Each structure stands twice: as C-alpha cells, then as structure tokens.
Amino acid sequence: MPDLVRIRHATLPALGRLAVHLFDLAAYEVLYRFSPVARKRFFNGGYLPLSPDLRHLPELAGEEASAMMYHLLLADLIADLHPDPSDILDVGCGQGGGLLYAHALFPKARLTGTDRNGTVTRKAARLLAPISGSRIVKGHGPRINLPDASADLVLSVGAPTYFGLPAYLAEAARCARPGAIIAFSAGYRQGDHTAIQAELRSAADAKGLVFHRYADITPHTFAALQADIPRRAAELARVPWPFRAYGWKWADMPGSAEYEEYRTGRRADFACILQRRHSPGG
Numbered sequence: 001m002p003d004l005v006r007i008r009h010a011t012l013p014a015l016g017r018l019a020v021h022l023f024d025l026a027a028y029e030v031l032y033r034f035s036p037v038a039r040k041r042f043f044n045g046g047y048l049p050l051s052p053d054l055r056h057l058p059e060l061a062g063e064e065a066s067a068m069m070y071h072l073l074l075a076d077l078i079a080d081l082h083p084d085p086s087d088i089l090d091v092g093c094g095q096g097g098g099l100l101y102a103h104a105l106f107p108k109a110r111l112t113g114t115d116r117n118g119t120v121t122r123k124a125a126r127l128l129a130p131i132s133g134s135r136i137v138k139g140h141g142p143r144i145n146l147p148d149a150s151a152d153l154v155l156s157v158g159a160p161t162y163f164g165l166p167a168y169l170a171e172a173a174r175c176a177r178p179g180a181i182i183a184f185s186a187g188y189r190q191g192d193h194t195a196i197q198a199e200l201r202s203a204a205d206a207k208g209l210v211f212h213r214y215a216d217i218t219p220h221t222f223a224a225l226q227a228d229i230p231r232r233a234a235e236l237a238r239v240p241w242p243f244r245a246y247g248w249k250w251a252d253m254p255g256s257a258e259y260e261e262y263r264t265g266r267r268a269d270f271a272c273i274l275q276r277r278h279s280p281g282g
C-alpha cells in the first residue's frame with residue numbers, strides 16, 4: 001500500500017502539517033494493529049514486473065511485488081556501484097520485510113532498522129531476531145534515531161516523504177559513512193517529477209552528495225496496484241465500517257481520487273540513488 005503523506009507537506013500551513021502528522025501516527029497505529037496489514041511483512045504498494053533475479057523467500061511469499069521495491073534499491077538501481085555493505089540501515093523499516101530481504105542479498109552485513117511506530121518496531125525485532133547482529137531502534141521526532149556515520153547503505157521505502165525530502169537527505173547524509181550509498185523511494189499525489197528531482201538535486205548539493213540516479217517508477221507501482229485490486233477488495237470487504245471507505249481511498253482503489261491520479265498521470269512515484277563522497281574533496 002502507498003504512503004499516507006501523499007500531497008506535499010510544503011503546501012500546507014504549520015497547523016495543517018501538525019494535524020496531518022498526528023493523523024498519520026494514529027492511522028498507522030490502527031493499520032499496523034487492527035487491519036489486514038498486521039499480518040504482513042511489508043507496507044508498500046509494490047513494483048511490477050518482478051526482476052528475474054528477485055529472491056523468493058518463504059517468509060515473504062505472496063508479497064513479492066513489495067519485496068521488489070527493496071530489490072530495486074538493493075540490486076537493480078545500484079548494481080553499477082558494486083555495493084558491498086557492512087552496515088545496512090532501513091529508515092521507516094515497518095514490519096521488517098525489507099531488512100529480511102537485504103539479509104538474503106548481503107548475508108554478512110549487519111542490519112539496523114528504525115521506525116517511529118512501536119507496534120512495528122516490536123514486530124520487526126521478532127522477525128529479525130534470528131539474524132545475529134540485527135537491531136531495530138524506535139524512532140521519534142524529525143531525526144533518524146542513530147549516530148552519525150553508522151551505515152554504508154542507507155535505505156528507505158516510503159518514509160522520506162514523512163520527513164520532507166531535504167530534511168530526509170540531511171539526516172540520511174548524517175547517518176551515511178564516507179562512500180555510503182543512499183537509496184530511497186517514495187511518492188506524491190499530484191506530483192511533478194521535474195520539481196521533485198530539482199528539490200532532490202538541490203538538497204543533495206547542499207549536503208555534498210553525489211547524485212547518481214532518479215527514476216520515475218510510477219508505471220511500475222501502478223502496474224502493481226492494478227494487479228493487486230482483487231486482493232485489496234477482498235481484504236477491504238472484511239474491514240469494519242466506518243474504516244472501510246477510508247481504507248478504499250488509502251488503498252488507491254478504483255473510484256478513489258487516488259486511483260484517478262494514477263490513471264491520469266498526476267501521481268509521481270520515484271526512486272533515487274545518491275552517494276556520500278569518499279572524502280570531502282572526492
């Protein structure tokens with residue numbers, strides 16, 4: 001499923017931003033505890049088609065399109081950078097499925113996840129407990145709750161929009177070691193790729209990050225949404241009224257304004273790859 005902060009926060013006054021923030025927190029708590037999402041390892045809308053080299057893990061069976069969002073950032077979009085991370089950080093790790101997938105690709109890397117939601121941090125910690133050296137840290141506030149230079153691959157799927165893109169880049173750069181890859185994906189309703197890319201380039205410049213790649217992934221996320229409509233409809237039918245109508249919107253189902261934005265090209269989902277320089281002048 002897509003992220004909630006889908007209309008750019010920058011367009012809202014401060015009080016509106018606070019209201020959206022509090023609503024986000026409450027909505028995530030309800031979703032992670034009481035909705036069908038509670039039984040899953042991911043909470044992202046997915047990406048199709050699957051790459052031929054996607055790893056099919058038994059724990060993630062049925063959620064391959066969501067795992068593919070991580071495969072994109074951990075493999076397809078960074079292959080030319082020859083990643084060999086020793087510490088992987090997933091910001092907004094949710095239920096931990098992304099870190100489990102990262103472990104399959106980089107079994108020697110230590111895994112750290114952070115999420116501001118206590119329900120999923122506990123769930124992710126249980127999922128990753130068998131992987132030695134893994135840890136899940138509860139986040140709070142506008143900063144990533146980890147020390148400077150703590151990872152050499154900083155990932156995020158769906159969380160950067162909650163920070164705001166410049167704020168996210170500043171925090172990701174702080175947590176990145178020299179040479180670290182910063183790979184993330186997110187989306188905006190009523191989005192504009194030219195404006196998003198310009199904002200990312202300027203924020204990357206401000207932090208001295210190398211800008212490797214920006215990809216419009218909307219056709220792929222829309223393909224995943226369309227393929228998932230029957231499953232979403234069946235799950236939403238079990239969601240109690242009064243949450244069902246809201247769930248229909250959240251799930252971008254046909255008939256919602258959100259679905260129409262996908263259909264008419266006004267949704268902008270993207271992936272971006274940056275890198276912290278090896279040395280300040282490098």
Ligand SMILES: C[S@@+](CC[C@H](N)C(=O)[O-])C[C@H]1O[C@@H](n2cnc3c(N)ncnc32)[C@H](O)[C@@H]1O
Pocket residue numbers: 001002003004028041042043044069091092093094095097098114115116117120139140141142143156157158159162163
């Ligand atoms: C759309 S979900 C994606 C979860 C996971 N990355 C996945 O793909 O399954 C976004 C996640 O970001 C988390 N989040 C939002 N703001 C955050 C913040 N400031 N710090 C840490 N996590 C945050 C939410 O609690 C939620 O779990």
